[in-house]
Structure formats: structure tokens, C-alpha cells
Amino acid sequence: MFKSGTIVKVLLPNVVNFGYDYRLESDAELGAFVRVRVMNRPYIGVIWGVGDGTLAPEKIKPVDRVFPWKMSIADLQWIQKMSEWTLMAPGAVLRLIINVQDAFTEPKTEQLYAYNFDMPKTKMTENRQMVLDAFELNDNEPMSVTDIQNIARVGPSVVKTMIAREMLRPVAMRAVEKSFVYEYHDMGNIELNDEQRAAADKIAMDIANGGFSVNLLDGITGSGKTQVYFDAVWRAYSAGRSVLLMMPEIALTTQFIKRFESRFGAPPIVWHSNLTTARRREIWRGIMRGEIRMVVGTRSALFLPWQNLGLVVVDEEHDSSYKQEDMGNYHGRDMAILRAKLAGFPVVLASATPSEETMHNVERGRFGRLVLRSRYGGAELPKIETIDLREHRPDEYRVDSDNMSTGTLSPILCAEIERTIAAHHQVILFINRRGFAPIVQCKKCGWVATCPDCSVGMTYHKRIGKLLCHMCGRTMSLPNVCPDCGGDVSMRGAGLEKIEEEVKSRFPAARTAIVSSDTMMSHGALERLVARMESGELDVIIGTQILAKGHHFPNLTLVGVVDADMGLFGTDFRCAEHTFQQLFQVAGRAGRGKIPGRVLLQTYNPSHPVLSAICSGDRDAFLRTDMDARRAAKMPPFGSLIAVVIECKNESVLKQFCDEMARAAPKANGARIMGPVMAQIYVARNWYRMRFLVSGDARAHLQPLVRLWMSRIHVPANVRIKLDVNPMNFM
Ligand code: ADP
Ligand code: ZN
Ligand code: ZN
Numbered sequence: 001m002f003k004s005g006t007i008v009k010v011l012l013p014n015v016v017n018f019g020y021d022y023r024l025e026s027d028a029e030l031g032a033f034v035r036v037r038v039m040n041r042p043y044i045g046v047i048w049g050v051g052d053g054t055l056a057p058e059k060i061k062p063v064d065r066v067f068p069w070k071m072s073i074a075d076l077q078w079i080q081k082m083s084e085w086t087l088m089a090p091g092a093v094l095r096l097i098i099n100v101q102d103a104f105t106e107p108k109t110e111q112l113y114a115y116n117f118d119m120p121k122t123k124m125t126e127n128r129q130m131v132l133d134a135f136e137l138n139d140n141e142p143m144s145v146t147d148i149q150n151i152a153r154v155g156p157s158v159v160k161t162m163i164a165r166e167m168l169r170p171v172a173m174r175a176v177e178k179s180f181v182y183e184y185h186d187m188g189n190i191e192l193n194d195e196q197r198a199a200a201d202k203i204a205m206d207i208a209n210g211g212f213s214v215n216l217l218d219g220i221t222g223s224g225k226t227q228v229y230f231d232a233v234w235r236a237y238s239a240g241r242s243v244l245l246m247m248p249e250i251a252l253t254t255q256f257i258k259r260f261e262s263r264f265g266a267p268p269i270v271w272h273s274n275l276t277t278a279r280r281r282e283i284w285r286g287i288m289r290g291e292i293r294m295v296v297g298t299r300s301a302l303f304l305p306w307q308n309l310g311l312v313v314v315d316e317e318h319d320s321s322y323k324q325e326d327m328g329n330y331h332g333r334d335m336a337i338l339r340a341k342l343a344g345f346p347v348v349l350a351s352a353t354p355s356e357e358t359m360h361n362v363e364r365g366r367f368g369r370l371v372l373r374s375r376y377g378g379a380e381l382p383k384i385e386t387i388d389l390r391e392h393r394p395d396e397y398r399v400d401s402d403n404m405s406t407g408t409l410s411p412i413l414c415a416e417i418e419r420t421i422a423a424h425h426q427v428i429l430f431i432n433r434r435g436f437a438p439i440v441q442c443k444k445c446g447w448v449a450t451c452p453d454c455s456v457g458m459t460y461h462k463r464i465g466k467l468l469c470h471m472c473g474r475t476m477s478l479p480n481v482c483p484d485c486g487g488d489v490s491m492r493g494a495g496l497e498k499i500e501e502e503v504k505s506r507f508p509a510a511r512t513a514i515v516s517s518d519t520m521m522s523h524g525a526l527e528r529l530v531a532r533m534e535s536g537e538l539d540v541i542i543g544t545q546i547l548a549k550g551h552h553f554p555n556l557t558l559v560g561v562v563d564a565d566m567g568l569f570g571t572d573f574r575c576a577e578h579t580f581q582q583l584f585q586v587a588g589r590a591g592r593g594k595i596p597g598r599v600l601l602q603t604y605n606p607s608h609p610v611l612s613a614i615c616s617g618d619r620d621a622f623l624r625t626d627m628d629a630r631r632a633a634k635m636p637p638f639g640s641l642i643a644v645v646i647e648c649k650n651e652s653v654l655k656q657f658c659d660e661m662a663r664a665a666p667k668a669n670g671a672r673i674m675g676p677v678m679a680q681i682y683v684a685r686n687w688y689r690m691r692f693l694v695s696g697d698a699r700a701h702l703q704p705l706v707r708l709w710m711s712r713i714h715v716p717a718n719v720r721i722k723l724d725v726n727p728m729n730f731m
Pocket of ligand 3: 451469
């Protein structure tokens with residue numbers, strides 16, 4: 001406890017400065033949230049320790065207000081360690097925690113609107129549907145205009161018109177503090193089988209013993225991992241602790257929420273990026289007050305002001321969405337483990353395809369591993385086979401009465417689709433490419449349509465009738481002829497929309513739907529599609545991997561991977577691992593019910609080790625081989641990497657600055673600084689990009705080296721540097 005009058009150091013949610021010294025005018029504890037002034041503007045900060053005397057006494061200002069809320073000492077250590085590890089400034093970490101606007105002010109009064117469900121459905125447009133979805137995502141609670149625009153991703157005019165037409169109606173403004181009175185119970189409706197019981201008992205023991213531990217729950221899809229970690233969730237919760245269940249956004253489905261509710265008797269508090277500001281504020285404060293003790297959320301839920309956190313479950317721990325790549329680079333799984341280590345509580349990682357980082361930690365004895373080998377209820381794993389496209393060339397299909405087009409689906413796959421539909425079963429076709437044609441090229445001179453702001457090709461999207469840059473979102477009209485030589489322009493490659501065209505042409509009677517991250521702007525639309533699939537209203541879904549997680553369709557018996565080669569030949573050392581994980585997840589969708597499933601992978605490289613491993617189902621053999629290769633190459637998890645990306649809109653300033661950086665690069669044993677080289681995407685949104693890569697063996701402490709390097713250089717105002725520790729993405 002610091003007495004009134006003490007000079008304390010306050011950490012501020014600011015990237016540049018750590019914070020300043022302030023004088024307490026009342027007693028306050030270490031870690032307390034306080035309000036202070038910087039250049040006469042109020043900021044919320046955290047008492048970090050005693051003042052360090054860097055400010056002259058007459059310059060020291062008083063602390064305006066001490067809130068009755070605080071962070072624990074373990075939390076402060078967590079901020080410190082996380083900053084050391086990720087190279088983010090401590091204030092940048094604090095900003096992730098104090099990221100909820102108005103969390104510290106009394107509830108604000110603003111005009112809210114409710115969706116008017118009495119209106120006839122006739123006036124529905126795509127935009128208005130997205131507004132409706134935004135409401136559904138927020139339990140149809142009234143929302144402010146800003147929230148509607150942000151969550152539905154529509155412009156102000158859409159909202160204005162809807163208000164004018166009374167599709168949205170104003171409701172009484174409200175400014176009350178919401179309290180949370182959820183009661184959870186173990187509904188006792190699940191009996192674990194022996195394998196599940198053994199795993200659950202081990203975790204239960206760790207929870208009972210208290211202290212830090214990490215267990216990997218390693219089980220094939222459908223083995224009941226969810227039931228096992230629900231058991232752990234209940235134990236920690238009923239012991240009075242708070243519980244966080246982290247998931248990738250696309251696995252956070254209505255199906256999942258329903259399962260949670262049927263197990264615990266009430267829905268979980270859900271945290272993700274599409275909540276209204278009012279809701280975010282409510283949840284933040286509810287957690288701070290200790291009323292909310294159970295949250296299901298995406299990676300940012302880790303930064304909620306947890307009280308007495310006693311268990312974190314990281315579902316799909318291998319998933320790349322745990323890595324945050326703008327606003328600082330951190331890995332949600334790793335930061336959860338760090339938090340657990342400092343505060344002393346258990347973590348459960350669940351996956352059917354654990355990451356090599358995690359497997360390495362299992363091998364070193366740092367993490368426990370609990371294996372579920374069989375699918376629950378004896379459902380069989382699907383049979384996985386390749387289709388060699390060199391032998392089984394796709395036939396042309398008819399676009400309209402005059403035109404034929406090159407097909408993408410081989411005759412074998414088509415026959416299997418036909419058979420599946422005839423048996424009233426369902427099909428999912430996976431293709432990880434949005435739009436219609438990924439390449440638009442001149443037949444005569446080879447010109448390719450590329451984005452003028454980014455050094456990437458533009459994709460033709462038929463639905464909008466335009467070329468679209470997937471990097472920056474710029475659209476352009478499709479040229480009739482080549483802008484360079486006037487030659488004919490052709491479309492090459494096949495995206496989602498083209499596969500849809502082909503399926504509709506070949507199976508005109510099939511009820512098909514298409515799902516991708518661009519057509520599925522909102523969860524609402526995705527949920528409707530899932531519901532249609534569950535009720536048997538659909539025969540074929542064509543989609544990106546958004547459907548590869550969290551869904552359980554008992555009637556789905558055929559999964560076709562249209563282009564299994566897509567991830568095989570990347571330049572990134574993780575590409576085999578990621579492709580394996582994706583294909584394995586995708587395959588896991590098939591045959592989850594009573595009827596066995598079949599998975600067909602179209603490929604030109606049927607003997608590629610990744611594909612052979614998928615087909616033989618020998619995941620561990622694949623992991624061993626891939627990990628051996630990484631060990632030999634001293635790549636993570638056997639070595640460490642830090643990417644340093646330098647960006648500037650002025651190419652020559654960038655080059656010059658990078659040369660300067662190269663000269664300032666420090667030397668250290670066991671570490672190397674490579675570069676600068678042009679980044680794989682050299683121009684993005686008009687910023688030129690160069691990259692250094694710092695590498696070292698596993699024990700090399702690269703962070704201090706990079707910190708030393710950064711302290712030696714002066715960064716011009718028009719240059720930005722992004723540091724990425726253990727990068728997942730090499731673009
Ligand atoms: P995973 O998370 O490993 O993919 P799930 O937990 O989703 O597996 O389980 C697959 C299916 O089996 C689900 O429908 C689930 O409800 C059911 N299931 C798993 N274990 C049990 C159990 N012990 N009792 C009843 N149903 C179970
Ligand atoms: Zn041309
Ligand atoms: Zn672009």
C-alpha cells in the first residue's frame with residue numbers, strides 16, 4: 001500500500017513513453033487503476049511502483065483519481081514479461097488491456113435504435129440484412145448508430161434510410177450499470193468414456209493441486225475434446241475461480257454456444273470483435289467486479305481484467321488466428337501460458353493437429369500430453385484418398401447454350417458427388433481461393449492485372465463484376481482488352497465462384513450454397529447457412545476453410561478438396577505443417593455421424609509427403625519427419641526468429657535507411673542478422689517494404705540483441721518498423 005503523498009510511477013497505455021511520476025493524494029495499492037493528466041488530457045494508467053525521480057518535484061502532478069480496481073502483482077509481471085518477449089512497449093501491452101472505451105466512466109447516455117421485427121420482410125437488401133445480422137449477434141439489444149455501422153460494416157446512408165423507413169426505431173436512451181447474475185450448473189448429462197475420463201482426471205488433479213501446468217489434449221476430430229475440457233472448466237469454476245475458454249473466431253459458433261448452454265445450464269458470456277461498445281464496456285466492468293467468471297472468447301479475451309483467473313483453455317491451439325499481427329505482435333496461446341506461469345494456474349491446449357511448437361514442449365517434458373485415440377461412439381474416421389489430376393483430367397462444362405469452360409472437378413470427384421447427392425447425403429467442396437478467377441492475363445503479351453497500390457495480382461469477382469485486390473480491397477473494372485497491347489484477356493485458375501458455376505452446371509438439381517469470408521460478412525449469414533445444412537435443405541456447400549472448424553454435420557459424408565496442392569510449395573518453413581493441419585481439419589468434417597465419410601484430395605502431386613501422411617492418417621510420423629527437418633535447419637521451434645519489417649512510402653528513403661540499419665546491426669554469438677531484402681509483398685497499400693530476419697539457436701536471446709540494435713538507430717518520421725518475434729507470416 002502506498003500512502004497519500006507518495007510519488008508513484010504510473011504506466012500509461014502509450015507506445016512511446018513508459019509513463020510519468022505522479023503524487024498520490026490518497027492511499028493506493030500497487031497495480032491500482034488511476035486517472036492522471038498528460039498535457040492536460042485525462043488518461044487511465046496503472047500504478048507501476050515508486051517514482052523514479054526523473055521528473056523535477058515541481059513538475060510532478062497529482063493523481064486525479066484512484067479507482068477501486070487493480071491489477072495483481074502477477075498481472076504487472078505479465079505486462080513486463082510480455083513486453084520483453086514480444087518487444088512491444090509495456091504501454092502497448094497495457095493498451096491491449098485498457099482497450100475498452102469508456103470502461104472507466106459512468107454509463108453514457110446515447111440515442112439507441114432497436115430492430116423493428118414487425119416490418120414486412122419485403123424491403124430487404126444485402127446491406128439491410130447485414131444490419132439485421134449485427135443485431136442478432138448482439139442478442140437484439142438496441143444499438144447506437146455508430147455500433148450499427150461498425151458491426152454491420154455499412155455506410156451511414158443505409159442506417160439513415162432504415163431509420164426513415166422505421167425498420168429501426170428509436171428506443172428510450174438508457175444509462176444503467178448492468179449487473180451479471182449468471183448461475184452455472186453441471187447438468188450432469190454427460191458420462192465420459194474411459195479414455196476421456198483418464199484425460200479429465202489428470203487435468204482435474206492439476207487443478208486440485210493448484211499451480212502452473214500445461215496439458216495438451218491431443219485428440220482426433222470427434223473424439224470428445226470439448227467434453228473433456230468442459231469437465232475441467234466445471235472443476236475450476238466450481239472451485240470459485242474464473243475460467244477463460246479461448247477459440248478462433250470461426251470456431252465460436254452457435255452450435256458451440258448451445259453445447260455450452262446444455263452442459264452448464266446458461267449461455268456463456270461471449271467476447272469477440274463484433275460486440276457493441278456498450279456490450280464491451282459492460283463485460284469489461286463485469287469481469288473487473290468479479291461478477292463474470294466464465295467467458296468464451298477470441299484471443300483478445302485474454303486481456304480482459306481477469307480476477308482470480310484459475311484456468312485457460314486454448315481450443316484449436318495450433319490455429320494461426322491466435323497470432324495478432326497488427327497493433328503489436330503477440331501469440332494468444334503463448335501469452336496465456338505466460339500469464340498462467342506467473343499467476344500459477346493450469347492451461348489446457350486442445351487440438352487434433354497440435355503445432356510443432358507445442359509438440360516440442362511435450363517432448364521436452366514441459367507440457368503433459370493426454371491422448372484421445374478414437375472418435376466418440378465409434379464413428380469411423382473418413383477414408384482419405386488422392387485423385388491424380390494428371391490422369392483424371394476434368395472435362396469441360398457448359399456455361400450457357402453457346403459456351404463451354406475448362407472444368408476443375410475431375411470425373412471421379414463428380415461421380416462421387418452424384419452418388420452422395422443421390423443417397424441424400426451432403427457434400428462440402430473446399431477451395432481456399434475467393435472470387436472467380438485469381439489471375440487475369442493477356443493471351444498475347446502476358447500482361448497480368450495487378451493492384452497499382454500493392455505488388456499482388458487482382459482477382460476477378462463475378463458477384464461484383466470487378467477486379468478486387470485481396471490485400472487492400474481496391475476494386476477496378478475488368479478491361480475488355482489488354483491495356484498494354486490490346487490483345488485478348490483471359491481468366492486463369494479457379495476460385496470459389498467458378499467452382500460454384502461448375503457445380504451448378506453439372507448438377508443442376510443440387511441445392512448449392514457458397515460460403516467465403518467475403519460473402520459471409522457476418523456470423524448471422526453463416527449461421528443461417530449452417531442451419532440449412534443441418535436441416536438437410538442443402539446438398540452441396542462450396543467454401544473456404546471457414547467451415548473447417550467447429551461444425552458437426554452428421555449427414556455430411558463427402559469432402560472434396562479441389563486443390564490440395566495450394567499450400568504445398570510455399571516458401572515459408574511452416575507451409576507443410578499448415579497445409580497438413582488444414583487438410584486434416586477439413587477431412588475431419590466428414591463422417592462424424594453414423595455413416596462413414598470419404599475425403600477426396602485433387603492433386604498433381606499424389607506422392608508428396610504431406611498428402612501421403614494425410615492419406616495414411618499417420619499424423620505422428622508426419623510430425624516427426626517435419627520436426628527433424630526443422631531441427632536440422634535450426635528453424636523454430638529448434639531455433640528462434642525475429643522478423644524486422646521496415647516500411648516507407650518513399651522507396652529511396654527506405655533503401656537508405658535499411659543500409660543504415662544494416663551498418664548498425666550488432667553482433668552476437670549464436671545469432672545472425674540477415675538482410676535487408678525486399679519483403680515478399682514488396683508494396684502493400686502504397687508502402688514499400690524491406691525485411692531483416694534475425695535468427696539464432698533456441699537458447700540465443702534474440703530480444704536483447706534487437707533492443708540494442710533499435711537503440712542504435714534513429715527512425716525517420718516517415719518510416720515505420722514492425723518487430724515480429726517468432727513470426728508466422730513471411731509476407
Ligand atoms: P472434438 O471436440 O474432439 O472434435 P466433440 O467434443 O465435438 O469432439 O465430440 C464429438 C461428438 O461426440 C459430439 O457430438 C459430442 O457431443 C459427442 N460426445 C463426445 N463425448 C461424449 C460423451 N462422453 N457423451 C456423450 N456424447 C459425447
Ligand atoms: Zn497484352
Ligand atoms: Zn491493393
